[in-house]
Amino acid sequence: MPQADMTNTDELNRYLFDNMHARGELVQLSNSYQAIINNHNYPLGVRLLLGELLAATCLLTATLKFEGEITVQLQGDGPVSYMSVNGNNNQQMRGIARLAVADMSNEVTTLHDLIGKGTMVITIRPTQGEAYQGVVALEHATLADCLAHYFEVSEQIPTKIWLFIDDDKQQAAGSLVQLLPDGDGSSENKDKQESDFEHLTQLTNTIKADEIFTLEAQALLYRLYHQEKVSLFEPQAISYQCGCSSDKCLAAISQIKPDEISAILTEHGKISMTCEYCLTCYDFFADDLKSFTSKQTH
Numbered sequence: 001m002p003q004a005d006m007t008n009t010d011e012l013n014r015y016l017f018d019n020m021h022a023r024g025e026l027v028q029l030s031n032s033y034q035a036i037i038n039n040h041n042y043p044l045g046v047r048l049l050l051g052e053l054l055a056a057t058c059l060l061t062a063t064l065k066f067e068g069e070i071t072v073q074l075q076g077d078g079p080v081s082y083m084s085v086n087g088n089n090n091q092q093m094r095g096i097a098r099l100a101v102a103d104m105s106n107e108v109t110t111l112h113d114l115i116g117k118g119t120m121v122i123t124i125r126p127t128q129g130e131a132y133q134g135v136v137a138l139e140h141a142t143l144a145d146c147l148a149h150y151f152e153v154s155e156q157i158p159t160k161i162w163l164f165i166d167d168d169k170q171q172a173a174g175s176l177v178q179l180l181p182d183g184d185g186s187s188e189n190k191d192k193q194e195s196d197f198e199h200l201t202q203l204t205n206t207i208k209a210d211e212i213f214t215l216e217a218q219a220l221l222y223r224l225y226h227q228e229k230v231s232l233f234e235p236q237a238i239s240y241q242c243g244c245s246s247d248k249c250l251a252a253i254s255q256i257k258p259d260e261i262s263a264i265l266t267e268h269g270k271i272s273m274t275c276e277y278c279l280t281c282y283d284f285f286a287d288d289l290k291s292f293t294s295k296q297t298h
């Protein structure tokens, strides 16, 4: 496994720009990204986009103000038919990509060439309460710009996102700058907001990939924003967690008709389920499934 340069990997930092009514986020990922791509044998373009989607979903998950989870899905008519990253308010992440083709060239790396004509679906699912779903067409060249577009249409909040991947080191990173909803809505206020956003965008544009992958968060933020007053929140650790379990598989199997379960057991001696995310294989034998098969009425 490649050695990461960052001292604290898999960490999310959130901060406020005190004099500007704006906020920012920085995410740096190593182990969680590797856990998602390892063992899947994804082509280069899929590894890159999945890393971007992971970093982006971490940035979005940090905006959750309640217990719950966010899923960001990309789907389209390209060689990558489906890609999804899911994370909760504790920054426990997982992700998956499905290919529509058996062989994909390593030359295919742009969002459009990978997903084709497609959409991004963002689902916010609070532990308590109604789920909310937003859909936008993937009309921009990069995932970062598609996400900024999502914020613009769904929440009317000026947002800019930067995403970085290092395929050799297997690291992903991202940053976000976002205005806070403004106070009095006066035009004077609006002008200041616009120029503040422009200013922060220009500063953040100067991030270099080798910095975001090697500098610790504090050093990087100082490098970018040392002229500004920045209040940093406690950093949040990010981890890979699939969330699959034997119980969840059994719950899925319980939806199958008892006579179908019996037929599979007769033919194969067991029912096997492989988690698509982490590739863990769960085997269930007749004894494990007794409560389902005994429901059989004939």
Ligand SMILES: [Zn+2]
Pocket (backbone or CB within 6 Å): 242, 243, 244, 275, 276, 277, 278, 279, 280
């Ligand atoms: Zn799993």
